[in-house]
Ligand code: UDP
């Protein structure tokens with residue numbers, strides 16, 4: 583039985599996959615690990631490179647997607663094909679050193695109570711604005727949701743098969759790994775690491791993509807935004823009652839006052855704004871429910887290059 587499975591999502595990583603595999607060979611004995619490369623609809627030569635690796639090495643399995651389904655789908659597919667006692671999710675760009683995976687498996691071997699070893703970034707390379715956004719995202723989601731997310735911890739984790747089974751049992755379409763790992767529970771140990779520079783190529787994350795991902799995280803793990811309507815409604819009602827009493831008293835004492843255009847327009851716009859916002863939030867949840875309701879698969883496989891025995 584394979585000791586360790588490395589799950590490697592790849593999207594346009596043609597310049598990295600060979601270097602990644604070489605680095606694995608420096609760290610592990612060929613017999614003790616397998617690599618599952620998931621080619622997530624790359625537009626460059628990634629698949630060709632992976633075919634070569636598969637031809638040359640017997641511990642390489644390649645899952646080729648029919649199009650780009652995203653990193654989360656690639657991780658889910660990797661989990662499906664993994665056979666190792668320990669499993670690790672790692673990027674193809676060598677920002678995360680396989681040496682750290684070795685350290686993670688040693689922790690799992692030494693401590694039978696620990697089921698997941700997750701790495702968090704000690705230092706971040708990004709700018710102040712990005713760091714500020716991420717800080718606030720973590721605070722926001724931790725306050726709103728039932729799951730507790732560790733700041734700066736990514737999907738770079740090594741875990742046991744019981745965790746793999748738990749994750750596979752969650753076939754949800756909108757996958758937010760950090761939240762899923764937290765949701766399934768298990769004893770998790772966090773270790774610090776420093777992410778290296780990308781070996782080659784560029785990051786696939788734009789600011790807009792990160793915002794979308796963050797919103798998916800919140801919607802997947804919290805229904806609190808839906809309560810915004812109840813909260814706003816209650817607040818506005820109390821305000822309306824107090825204001826109503828004031829107006830009635832004022833009218834009784836001083837007679838009918840015609841001006842009030844500014845107040846009226848402000849109130850109408852304010853309430854209109856809140857109503858649209860709440861409807862938008864409702865729509866987000868409804869859309870996710872609608873798509874999930876179709877029970878479409880998380881990914882579609884074009885071809886699997888099985889490990890050669
Ligand atoms: N990735 C993927 N599908 C995508 C985008 C990214 O499989 O649609 C993979 C990518 O090839 C890499 C990993 O996810 O192995 C992390 O991506 P990236 O390095 O761009 O993210 P960053 O390290 O900048 O957070």
Ligand code: MG
Nearest residue numbers: 673675677780
């Ligand atoms: Mg990267």
